[in-house]
Amino acid sequence: MRWTLSDIDRKRLTTVHGAEPMRNSCHVFLFVFAVVTYSGAQESTSNPVLHPFTVIRAGAVIDGKSDSVRRNQVIIIRGNRIESISDAGAANVPAGSDVIDLSHATVLPGLIDSHTHIFLQGEDPAQGGYDVNILKYPLALRAARATVSVRRALEQGFTTLRDLETEGAGYGDIGIKQAIEGGYIPGPRLFVSTRAISTTGGYPLEGYAPELDMPTGAQLIDGPVEARKAAREQLSHGADWIKVYMTHRSWVGKSGELVSQPTLTVEELKAIVDETHGWGKKVACHAYGGIGLHRALDGGCDSIEHGLDLDDAAIAQMLKQGTWYCPTISAYYHDWAPADTPEGQRDRKRASVHEVSFPKALHAGVKIVFGTDIGGISWSEPIAQEFPHMVNLGMPPMDAIKSATSLAAEMLDMQGQIGVIAPGAWADIVAVNGDPLADIKVLQNVQFVMKDGKVFKNEIK
Numbered sequence: 001m002r003w004t005l006s007d008i009d010r011k012r013l014t015t016v017h018g019a020e021p022m023r024n025s026c027h028v029f030l031f032v033f034a035v036v037t038y039s040g041a042q043e044s045t046s047n048p049v050l051h052p053f054t055v056i057r058a059g060a061v062i063d064g065k066s067d068s069v070r071r072n073q074v075i076i077i078r079g080n081r082i083e084s085i086s087d088a089g090a091a092n093v094p095a096g097s098d099v100i101d102l103s104h105a106t107v108l109p110g111l112i113d114s115h116t117h118i119f120l121q122g123e124d125p126a127q128g129g130y131d132v133n134i135l136k137y138p139l140a141l142r143a144a145r146a147t148v149s150v151r152r153a154l155e156q157g158f159t160t161l162r163d164l165e166t167e168g169a170g171y172g173d174i175g176i177k178q179a180i181e182g183g184y185i186p187g188p189r190l191f192v193s194t195r196a197i198s199t200t201g202g203y204p205l206e207g208y209a210p211e212l213d214m215p216t217g218a219q220l221i222d223g224p225v226e227a228r229k230a231a232r233e234q235l236s237h238g239a240d241w242i243k244v245y246m247t248h249r250s251w252v253g254k255s256g257e258l259v260s261q262p263t264l265t266v267e268e269l270k271a272i273v274d275e276t277h278g279w280g281k282k283v284a285c286h287a288y289g290g291i292g293l294h295r296a297l298d299g300g301c302d303s304i305e306h307g308l309d310l311d312d313a314a315i316a317q318m319l320k321q322g323t324w325y326c327p328t329i330s331a332y333y334h335d336w337a338p339a340d341t342p343e344g345q346r347d348r349k350r351a352s353v354h355e356v357s358f359p360k361a362l363h364a365g366v367k368i369v370f371g372t373d374i375g376g377i378s379w380s381e382p383i384a385q386e387f388p389h390m391v392n393l394g395m396p397p398m399d400a401i402k403s404a405t406s407l408a409a410e411m412l413d414m415q416g417q418i419g420v421i422a423p424g425a426w427a428d429i430v431a432v433n434g435d436p437l438a439d440i441k442v443l444q445n446v447q448f449v450m451k452d453g454k455v456f457k458n459e460i461k
């Protein structure tokens with residue numbers, strides 16, 4: 001049987017998430033399929049069809065929503081949903097259940113990284129930097145590497161990613177998402193934003209002869225009509241979010257301040273936000289500070305990405321509009337240029353203003369979600385390195401965990417479905433040895449991962 005893309009989309013919308021692996025061998029998947037070896041996600045200790053109940057005995061549970069830790073709990077999972085959570089003494093364990101013993105571990109909801117790039121690989125200048133991705137790599141190679149990226153995320157307990165643009169790989173994120181949902185490759189639940197939008201002069205590739213018509217890492221628009229059209233194209237191809245670059249280059253100004261080049265006008269952004277909200281979707285805005293940041297807020301963006309330099313007016317407007325803040329702190333401690341160069345001074349300035357903005361936003365009560373910009377950072381590094389940055393800048397460990405669970409779920413309009421251990425939620429569950437509230441770094445060593453009711457990894461001793 002041959003399926004069209006819209007058939008697959010309709011079928012995906014009307015079937016239980018991931019319940020029928022290996023169906024619909026469609027031509028759309030071939031470029032990914034050729035390079036994939038898939039072994040992990042289907043080697044489950046519990047087959048929901050044969051054994052509808054799985055039981056987790058948990059030594060401690062941080063449920064992602066409440067402020068208290070519950071000891072000696074029993075979580076009962078039916079198929080891919082959590083059925084109940086209760087004290088071990090009061091639990092009514094169904095006969096014949098698969099039992100997973102995590103009684104010496106801390107159990108949490110699957111983690112959510114709200115800012116990733118599965119199509120970037122750290123961009124080592126010695127390996128050709130950013131440009132080589134677009135100039136030399138076949139899309140199949142980039143898809144193969146993205147397949148490894150999503151597996152890396154799942155291995156580390158990140159069962160959901162909001163992936164914020166493919167950096168010249170077009171709609172490849174839609175394909176990777178379909179491959180995960182179809183059961184071809186293991187990976188997190190993906191919320192994808194496809195190509196991203198910026199303006200002429202607002203995104204690489206740059207620095208080539210002006211006579212050359214170079215490809216770019218984002219879709220460039222000029223004017224509200226083109227802006228709306230780009231959003232329509234991306235949404236019609238399946239974008240879950242729209243990503244917009246509201247600032248581009250940054251440098252240290254004459255008074256020692258961080259300056260960021262603004263890109264879209266308020267009118268251009270408003271056209272995108274209006275269109276996207278009409279589809280019931282949201283807009284994520286990359287914005288460092290200054291004019292571009294204020295245009296992002298005036299244009300009605302739903303989340304500010306990075307937000308390095310938040311002034312008091314911006315914080316007040318974010319509170320008023322309910323704007324999310326995804327700070328991605330880790331990314332600004334990597335690959336600093338030498339201190340005596342303009343780039344090196346900019347790199348240090350970016351980190352130092354961020355260290356002021358984050359605590360200010362935190363104490364003002366801005367809604368903060370965990371995000372790393374990983375992909376910009378190599379996927380060989382731990383994603384959870386962001387947690388200690390947040391805690392060191394004043395966020396209590398429990399709030400840092402909520403920023404990567406229930407709060408991110410709220411931003412993604414998935415409250416109660418993901419980011420929480422509670423009846424009715426999807427069975428996305430992770431566990432660590434140790435207490436992340438005493439040492440947040442233990443989250444860099446997730447040893448048990450269940451996604452959608454299936455055990456992907458269990459190294460708990």
Ligand SMILES: [Zn+2]
Nearest residue numbers: 115117164373
């Ligand atoms: Zn990014």
